[in-house]
Amino acid sequence: MDGTQRKNITPGARVKIVQKPHQRTGQLTEGIVKDILTSSAVHHRGIKVRLTDGVVGRVQEVLNQ
DSSP states (O other): OBBBBGGGTTOOEEEEEEGGGGTTTEEEEEEHHHHHHHHSOOOOOOOEETTTTSOEEEEEEEEEO
């Protein structure tokens, strides 16, 4: 599912994110959403979230809800 729309992402969802240092390489990190940090409904580069392990990045793909 698309990670650019806030409505697709809920705390507890399993997602793949790209961290700021990995934006050039596109290396993805998989985890579970703890907090949604982007307040707008849509963001063209992905909604920014914090995972349960503290990692922050922009959602590229939502795996399940």
